[in-house]
Amino acid sequence: MDFVNQLQRKFIDYSSSLHREGIVDDQFTQLRKLEDENSPHFVMEVASLFFEDCEKLINNMAIALEQKQGVDFKQIDECIHQLKGSSSSIGAMRVKNACIAFRSFSGAQNREGCLRCLQQLSHEYSLLKNKLQTLFRVSVASRCLYVCLVIFCRENEPAEPFPDVLVFQLEKQIVAAGGSIPRVH
Amino acid sequence: MAPTSASGDQPSDKDNWDNGRLARRQQLLTEIVLRNKLTTLVFDGDTMCRVLEQVLLRSYGVQTQGVDNGRDAIALIAFGAKFNLIIIKKILPIMNGLEADSLNGSGCKILGVTACSGESERQAFLAIGVDVFIEKPLDPEHLVPILRELDG
Numbered sequence: 166m167d168f169v170n171q172l173q174r175k176f177i178d179y180s181s182s183l184h185r186e187g188i189v190d191d192q193f194t195q196l197r198k199l200e201d202e203n204s205p206h207f208v209m210e211v212a213s214l215f216f217e218d219c220e221k222l223i224n225n226m227a228i229a230l231e232q233k234q235g236v237d238f239k240q241i242d243e244c245i246h247q248l249k250g251s252s253s254s255i256g257a258m259r260v261k262n263a264c265i266a267f268r269s270f271s272g273a274q275n276r277e278g279c280l281r282c283l284q285q286l287s288h289e290y291s292l293l294k295n296k297l298q299t300l301f302r303v304s305v306a307s308r309c310l311y312v313c314l315v316i317f318c319r320e321n322e323p324a325e326p327f328p329d330v331l332v333f334q335l336e337k338q339i340v341a342a343g344g345s346i347p348r349v350h
Numbered sequence: 351m352a353p354t355s356a357s358g359d360q361p362s363d364k365d366n367w368d369n370g371r372l373a374r375r376q377q378l379l380t381e382i383v384l385r386n387k388l389t390t391l392v393f394d395g396d397t398m399c400r401v402l403e404q405v406l407l408r409s410y411g412v413q414t415q416g417v418d419n420g421r422d423a424i425a426l427i428a429f430g431a432k433f434n435l436i437i438i439k440k441i442l443p444i445m446n447g448l449e450a451d452s453l454n455g456s457g458c459k460i461l462g463v464t465a466c467s468g469e470s471e472r473q474a475f476l477a478i479g480v481d482v483f484i485e486k487p488l489d490p491e492h493l494v495p496i497l498r499e500l501d502g
Contacts, residue, residue, distance in 0.1 A: 192487050199405055207405070214398040247396060250439075250465030254399045254487040268466065 172310065176303045188296055193256030205308075209301045215255050219290050222248050226283055230276060241271045241279065248286075259289045384501045389413045390435040393423040394463070403437060403463075403488045410497060434500045436460045437488070441478055459496060463488055 183189050200207045222244045229240050249264035263286040270278030390407050394400040395418050404414045412435075417423045420440065427436075436458060462475040462483040475483045484492050 192489065195489070196402070199409055211398060211402060214401070218396070218398060246465045250486045251396055251398050253465070253485075254402050256487075 172303065172307055176300075176307060179300060179303065183296055183300065187258050188293055189256045190258040191256065192253065196256060211255060212297050212301070215251055215257070216294055218251055219248060219260070223283065223287055223290065226279075230279055230283065236274075236276055236279075238271050238274045238279075242268070245271060257293050260286065260293055263289045384411050384497060386501050387411075387413060388434040388497065388500055389415070389432065390437060391423065391426060391431070391433045392416045393418075393420070393436070393438045393440070395419065395440070399439070399486065406488060406490075406493065410493075412497065433458055435496065437463060438480070439463050439465075439486075441474060459500060461488075461492075461496060 184194075196208050196211065226241050226244050229237050229244075245264050245267050249261055249268070252258075252260040252264060263282065267279065267282035267286060270282050388411075390412050392400055392403050392407070392414055394403060394416070397418065400416045400418060404416050407414045415426070415431075415433075417426065423438070427433075438460065439462070459482070460480040462480040463486050464471055464475075464483070465486050467483070467485045472483055482492065482496060
């Protein structure tokens with residue numbers, strides 16, 4: 166059972182590090198609390214929506230900043246506005262902060278400043294995407310493991326009963342890390 | 351979705367990154383139980399934000415309807431759909447003066463949410479009669495008192 170405990174420990178530590186590094190904030194924690202057995206992949210789905218939106222907006226801004234005949238700063242402002250809204254809704258703190266900084270340069274119609282900010286924004290977005298995808302992979306792995314264990318328990322009792330206490334511990338760890346217990350029929 | 355029970359009442363040592371506020375938020379998320387059935391219209395063009403706002407409301411047992419454009423929002427209201435709460439992120443062209451008043455008269459609250467709250471934007475929202483104006487994200491801290499008030 167040691168590697169199961171290790172996996173859970175990894176998940177909790179990784180999750181904590183995301184908060185410590187400011188990549189996600191309270192709002193993200195809140196979203197995970199809204200997840201339950203009826204919508205076990207809710208946060209992952211919302212994150213996918215966010216990634217799509219974010220990439221589209223970053224692309225649009227890059228194109229707008231390339232325009233030789235004159236940059237449409239109003240369009241850039243609108244993109245930033247939208248991105249700030251969605252990043253704060255999902256709890257992507259560093260992306261949100263990058264938007265705030267970006268806004269002051271687009272407001273001042275400073276093309277060089279905007280280009281730098283866009284680069285920073287892309288960087289923060291890539292970081293967020295990598296970290297969240299890792300988090301989700303580990304979360305899914307833990308859930309699969311849990312399901313396997315429960316099935317193993319059932320099929321092997323009473324010949325080799327698996328200690329209930331270990332299944333219970335795993336449940337507790339999944340919940341403590343902000344996940345929900347999968348339903349096993 | 352029934353309000354989820356918090357994963358333990360205290361954050362464990364491992365997740366002490368923001369102890370006080372986190373504990374208060376957990377409390378807010380689990381505490382409220384509404385006596386009446388409330389309905390909300392959520393108008394937000396951004397799919398992700400709209401989905402999140404609706405999920406949050408539903409976790410409190412509020413019935414929600416989402417629209418992603420102004421025309422649908424206005425149509426719903428104009429054709430007499432009754433809502434206790436309207437959440438808007440943009441000023442609907444028709445919602446000024448008279449319209450907002452008639453809505454307010456029927457005990458309906460209007461909540462404006464926006465990504466960036468500059469003073470001019472705030473004034474524009476307040477001028478058309480929104481009751482509350484907040485910056486995204488929509489969170490329990492702002493939402494719960496409003497729901498409580500609507501519940502009576």
